[in-house]
Amino acid sequence: MEKETINEHSCVDCGTQNCKYKDRTYPEFCPTANLKESDRQWALERYEENNNKAIMITSAEVEYEGYCKWTRVQEIMEFARKIGAKRIGIANCIGLINEARIFAKILRANGFEPLSVICKVAGQRKTSVGIPAECESIGAAMCNPILQARLLNEAHTDLNVVIGLCVGHDSLFYKYSDAYTTTLVTKDRVTGNNPAATLYTANSYYHKKFFGNDDRRNNNK
Structure with missing residues (x-):
């Protein structure tokens, strides 16, 4: 069976996030706009298995109730309860x-x-x-x-x-x-277990390490 070619563009290349806002335009490469109905239904059916739906509902409740108030330690405990x-x-x-x-x-x-x-x-x-x-x-x-x-x-x-x-x-x-x-x-031994720090500094302190000698200005375009 021939392997299906994956579109070179994906969600990280999208500037609209219409899947969330619903009042904008999907880009041509958007996986939501090009979604097969069978894939959508497959995912929805999985939420009916075991405790998956309860986990999803509970996750949403914890996110809502603790939004910008609870630490992750607190969120884990509330989720567990x-x-x-x-x-x-x-x-x-x-x-x-x-x-x-x-x-x-x-x-x-x-x-x-x-x-x-x-x-x-x-x-x-x-x-x-x-x-x-x-x-x-x-x-x-x-x-x-x-x-x-x-x-x-x-x-x-x-x-x-x-x-x-x-x-x-x-x-x-x-x-x-x-x-x-x-x-x-x-774990991130270099950043004191804060791996996102390298993403926040990828265009400054960590630019040469990640992108070599490429011009930073070109990378930001």
């Missing part, structure tokens, strides 16, 4: 153990049952799974997101929260987690 989640799994990086401890303390103070599984659980050597030996220079034990997910699954957590798992490790955790998962902290 609304979906009846009592046991909260924490999949955390060992480098953010202090943040995980603080979060667990907050959860306990608010009536939840936190259960953390750290990324280095089992202490498996990196080389034992084929990771190059040089990678052990920053630590011999591999991160084990699949085992983190399995242990939290066996604990029957109602909701899982990721705190600082590495890029890719978080992907594996999401894949194998039985419970719905949200993220509290996204």
